[in-house]
Amino acid sequence: MLSILRGLWIMLTHTFRRRVTVQYPEQPPSMPPRYRGRIVLTRDPGGAERCVACYLCAAVCPVECIALQAATDARGRRYPEFFRINFSRCIFCGFCEEACPTDAIQLTPDFELGEYVRQNLVYEKEHLLISGPGKYPGYDFYKVAGMAVGGKDKGEAENEAPPVDVLDLMP
Amino acid sequence: MSDVLFHLVTIVVILGAALAIAAGLIWVERRMLALWQDRYGPNRVGPFGLLQVVADIIKIFTKEDWIPPFADRALFVLAPGIAFAIGLLGFAILPVTAGFFVVRLNVGVLYFLAVTALGAYGVVLAGWSSNSKYPLLGALRAAAQMLTYDVFMGLSLMGVVMLAGSFDLVRIVEAQKNLWFCVPQALGLAVFFIAGLAEAHRSPLDLPEADSELVAGYHSEYSGMKFGMFFVGEYLSITVISALTAVLFFGGWLGPVLPPVVWFLLKTFFFITFFILLRATLPRPRYDQLMALGWKLLLPLTLLNLLVTGAVILAAG
Numbered sequence: 059m060l061s062i063l064r065g066l067w068i069m070l071t072h073t074f075r076r077r078v079t080v081q082y083p084e085q086p087p088s089m090p091p092r093y094r095g096r097i098v099l100t101r102d103p104g105g106a107e108r109c110v111a112c113y114l115c116a117a118v119c120p121v122e123c124i125a126l127q128a129a130t131d132a133r134g135r136r137y138p139e140f141f142r143i144n145f146s147r148c149i150f151c152g153f154c155e156e157a158c159p160t161d162a163i164q165l166t167p168d169f170e171l172g173e174y175v176r177q178n179l180v181y182e183k184e185h186l187l188i189s190g191p192g193k194y195p196g197y198d199f200y201k202v203a204g205m206a207v208g209g210k211d212k213g214e215a216e217n218e219a220p221p222v223d224v225l226d227l228m229p
Numbered sequence: 230m231s232d233v234l235f236h237l238v239t240i241v242v243i244l245g246a247a248l249a250i251a252a253g254l255i256w257v258e259r260r261m262l263a264l265w266q267d268r269y270g271p272n273r274v275g276p277f278g279l280l281q282v283v284a285d286i287i288k289i290f291t292k293e294d295w296i297p298p299f300a301d302r303a304l305f306v307l308a309p310g311i312a313f314a315i316g317l318l319g320f321a322i323l324p325v326t327a328g329f330f331v332v333r334l335n336v337g338v339l340y341f342l343a344v345t346a347l348g349a350y351g352v353v354l355a356g357w358s359s360n361s362k363y364p365l366l367g368a369l370r371a372a373a374q375m376l377t378y379d380v381f382m383g384l385s386l387m388g389v390v391m392l393a394g395s396f397d398l399v400r401i402v403e404a405q406k407n408l409w410f411c412v413p414q415a416l417g418l419a420v421f422f423i424a425g426l427a428e429a430h431r432s433p434l435d436l437p438e439a440d441s442e443l444v445a446g447y448h449s450e451y452s453g454m455k456f457g458m459f460f461v462g463e464y465l466s467i468t469v470i471s472a473l474t475a476v477l478f479f480g481g482w483l484g485p486v487l488p489p490v491v492w493f494l495l496k497t498f499f500f501i502t503f504f505i506l507l508r509a510t511l512p513r514p515r516y517d518q519l520m521a522l523g524w525k526l527l528l529p530l531t532l533l534n535l536l537v538t539g540a541v542i543l544a545a546g
Contacts, residue, residue: 062511069510072265079269 089167094150096168097143099183100161100192107187108162108199111138115154115163123147124154133208135200141183145171160199164192240331247320251464256281258505265509286457294453297359304358309451309458312351316465318344323472324399326482326489337398338390341473342383345428348466349375352430352437355459356447367446370516371437374427377523381531382424388417388538389477402481411478413541416534418478420527422500425470427519429463431504433511436519471500 080087089095102108111128129139154163173179191197206212213220256271256279263270271278296305322337324330334340349372356368390396392413393404401410411418427434438446448459475481475496482489514522 065510066506069265069506072267075267077264077267077269079267081269 089169091167093167093169094152094165096145096166096171097148097150097154097181097186098164098166098188098192099141099186100164100188100194101190102198102200103191103196104198105189106135107137108160108191109138109141110136110160110162110199111141112136112159114157114159118153118157120151120153121147121149131208135208138183141186143181143186144179145181146176146179161192161194161197162199166192236331239329243320243323243325243331244317247317247465247468248461250468251316251461252282252286254464254467254501255285255460257501258508261502261505262509265506289457290454292453294455297361297450299360300450301358301360304354305450306455308351308355308358309448309455309462310351311354312348312462313458313465315344315348315351316462316469318347319466319469319473322398323469324402324476324481325493327399327403329490330399333397333399336396338386338396338401338477341469342379342386345382345466346375346379348428349379351459351462352447355451356437359447359450361450363444363449364447367437367439367443367449370439370443371430371447374430374434374436374519374523377520378424378427381420381523381528382428384528384531384535385417385420385424386477388414388534391535391538391542398476398481402476402483405480405483409478409480409483414478414534414538416530417538418474420531420534421477422470422474423527425474426504426507427523429466429470429504431463431467432508433513434519435513436516439513441513467501467504468497471504472497474500 100108109126111126113126113128116122116124116126123144125140125142125144127139128136130136150165152165155165158164171179200207200210201216204212204215204218259281260270260272260278271281274280274284296302319341321331322334322340324333352371352375353368356364356366356371359365389401389410392410393401395401395404404410423434430437436446437443438448440446443449448456451459472493475493479496481496482493484492484495487495
């Protein structure tokens with residue numbers, strides 16, 4: 059009996075409590091920086107595309123919503139000829155971001171992807187590509203990679219010694 | 230002629246007010262529950278979400294009105310009508326002020342008890358005609374619960390009747406000029422309110438529809454406006470019981486400064502809010518606990534209350 063009355067009193071005091079609801083459209087919710095929302099393609103600090111069209115994201119994607127076509131530019135660098143993400147299929151699992159060897163594909167905290175026409179949910183490369191480096195500001199894949207590519211030879215990367223001539227016996 | 234016109238206007242006004250309050254309660258209840266649970270509730274449609282009521286009505290009217298092929302068709306259609314009509318019947322004797330009521334019966338209290346007892350029919354017929362297991366279980370529970378609580382709902386009011394010396398609601402209110410009956414009949418008030426809760430099968434005593442055990446109890450098979458009728462009927466009976474608590478125990482329209490109608494509405498809304506607060510706070514008891522509470526605690530208490538009230542009246546001469 060007493061516990062019932064106490065319960066009623068506690069409930070009444072809640073009249074003056076702060077309400078916890080976030081009034082969403084007017085009051086933007088604070089998203090954690092690692093939230094997995096809209097997918098973007100980033101550029102390296104020099105402004106070139108990071109994506110090397112390795113297909114790992116498309117391979118790992120559990121719903122097969124990523125489609126791309128590799129191509130090689132004049133300097134011999136690989137890049138995606140087209141890059142397409144179907145957001146009506148995407149489940150925002152973040153596997154593509156984990157698989158990406160060059161940190162090109164990244165998930166952002168933007169979740170407002172609503173569309174009235176289903177076709178508009180298919181994002182092409184020009185919709186995905188952003189002008190900045192995203193979460194990894196100083197990272198440039200080609201500056202740390204050991205392979206020779208247009209504009210950079212073997213041994214010219216950061217913290218990399220010149221290659222050893224394996225046919226030479228000299229120490 | 231003008232007399233007839235006055236009566237017609239009274240009927241229309243009270244009917245309109247009753248239905249408007251019952252419909253408005255859908256919104257009030259959701260907002261109040263939200264307030265006590267630190268939420269906002271419906272606040273999108275119109276100012277403060279007030280037009281939510283209209284949206285709900287439009288929605289419920291455009292829903293598919295489905296009668297299951299295994300149901301007893303005639304009774305299935307009739308049951309929500311009964312539940313709704315009986316909710317409305319109680320309003321006939323409510324004295325809003327000393328001169329504003331649909332009908333003044335010298336057996337007003339008895340009439341009210343008879344009408345609420347009939348309320349069991351709507352529920353039981355709905356459960357029976359649905360011809361499926363959960364509605365039937367709900368109806369069984371409703372029958373037992375409402376019969377039990379009818380018994381001492383009536384008995385709990387007898388103290389008031391003894392003190393006022395009349396079954397007439399207007400005379401009962403007038404007898405409270407000096408002292409509201411909630412003081413000498415505190416026990417009667419408590420029992421009446423609990424019985425009212427059970428009669429309106431309102432949470433926490435909503436065992437006939439207990440969603441966690443019986444899907445939706447007696448109205449599991451109902452949809453569209455037929456379900457809406459049960460819903461409005463429930464809100465109507467909440468309003469009637471709140472208004473009657475105000476009339477029988479809290480001096481009805483009596484009160485200083487403000488006009489009588491305002492006092493009556495204030496008191497009624499106070500008890501409606503209390504109904505909602507109870508729903509927000511208390512969990513549903515087990516069915517045997519409900520029956521045990523009724524027969525083993527409330528009935529002896531009511532009889533004791535009757536005995537003491539009678540003895541005091543006799544002693545006072």
